[in-house]
Amino acid sequence: MVRKTKQRQAILTVIQNAAKPLSAREIYNMVKVQHPSIALTTIYRNLDLLTEQQVVSKLRVRDNEYSYILNAKEHRHYLVCLSCHKTVSVKKCPFDVFAAKVAADTGYEIVAHDFQLYGYCRNCR
Ligand SMILES: [Zn+2]
Numbered sequence: 001m002v003r004k005t006k007q008r009q010a011i012l013t014v015i016q017n018a019a020k021p022l023s024a025r026e027i028y029n030m031v032k033v034q035h036p037s038i039a040l041t042t043i044y045r046n047l048d049l050l051t052e053q054q055v056v057s058k059l060r061v062r063d064n065e066y067s068y069i070l071n072a073k074e075h076r077h078y079l080v081c082l083s084c085h086k087t088v089s090v091k092k093c094p095f096d097v098f099a100a101k102v103a104a105d106t107g108y109e110i111v112a113h114d115f116q117l118y119g120y121c122r123n124c125r
């Protein structure tokens with residue numbers, strides 16, 4: 001149990017200190033320095049958990065390729081460059097009004113949403 005918590009903390013520290021979103025494999029390579037016995041599946045399991053707990057955001061870089069970024073305290077969305085993976089955050093959220101309408105139409109209580117923009121940054125265009 002202690003070991004599990006330590007590994008999760010190590011994963012979180014790597015994400016916190018990263019200047020850009022990291023793939024699971026990049027996180028794995030960095031965590032491995034301190035925890036040589038950690039398995040890639042452990043990384044994936046913890047990343048899923050951290051995503052579920054909304055501690056980190058999972059960004060789709062391309063099909064079946066994701067990177068992870070620490071969640072900002074405020075609600076925001078991200079714009080991801082498909083070429084170099086440079087990510088910028090977009091503070092404005094257009095979905096609150098839309099979500100309220102969908103909630104009214106479906107009877108769901110909507111508590112969260114995901115939305116990302118993909119494109120090519122200035123350097124990659
Ligand atoms: Zn780019």
Ligand SMILES: [Zn+2]
Binds near residue numbers: 076093094115
């Ligand atoms: Zn939003």
